[in-house]
Amino acid sequence: MTKFHWGFSRRWETMYRIGILGHTTALKDRVAFLVNQQANCTVTTQLTEWTELRPALATLDVLLVLTSDYPEDLPTLAHTYLAPPTATPKIIAFGPLCSKHLAENFLHQGLAAYLLTDSPNHEIVWALRSVLADQAYLDAQLDPCPTRKQLVTNNRYTCLSKREIEVFPLMVLGYANKEIAAKLFISPKTVEAHKASIMHKLKMHSRPELVRYALQNNLITT
Known part of the structure; x- marks a missing residue:
């Protein structure tokens, strides 16, 4: 049967294990659906609290953190619960609208991507693909680069x-x-x-x- 893979021509063979951490059920369900639609990704862990994270760390390649409050606390929480010698998955954080400067600061402090909680589905997929390709990513509303604008328009x-x-x-x-x-x-x-x-x-x-x-x-x- 034909396999859906959300607009990326390269077919990846590695299976990536994705964890989701957050309280908002609707957002968690939507993000999990999108991840599981990717040919090389599967959601293996869904949690609600940072304190539940440690046992799952060694099994995750990417952690999606869904938060709507206090995004400035994200790097601190990440460093606290993902500090060596534990495994450190790449973190894609979801949060409220903030300045581009603050979001870029998150990337400098170790987050792999920052998305807004109301990001459309294709934006979430592009961010995931970028992070899996070792590229940092900011939400298009914070970083409206011409190339991305042209893609959306065309x-x-x-x-x-x-x-x-x-x-x-x-x-x-x-x-x-x-x-x-x-x-x-x-x-x-x-x-x-x-x-x-x-x-x-x-x-x-x-x-x-x-x-x-x-x-x-x-x-x-x-």
Whole structure:
């Protein structure tokens, strides 16, 4: 079956183990869904407190920290709970809107990426891919580089809503409305509405056309 991999042409063979730390269930569920959609990533650990982290450290490659309060405390918490001799996964932190200077300071203090808690799905995936490639990453709202702006402008895919981006891979892979509804905890009628909106926004008229679009834009591999 075709495998969805969120817009990156290189297929990676290493399986990366991802941990998620946070209190907000809705955000944790969305991030876990996105990570598990990646061909080479899997969520192996979900925690709510830093104090629960130590036993899982040796098994993680990346830790996603979801926080909405006091982002300036993130480096301190990271240094406290991820200090040697324990294993140190790369940290992608989610937090509220802050200055670019403060976010860059987080990177200088050891965080691998800083995203806003309301970042769209594709932004989260780009950040994860960058970190796995050993590249630091700042949310586009904090670092609106011209290249990224051009990509967003030129790709109709980025016009999809957060929910439509969740429906898209399941739609491309041929899941029935009821199956998509069960996976995303929405009704089949809502799924049908999202599918119609996706086709309209992407200017597509059939599923084979949609699959061809996904292949041409490196959104899936065979």
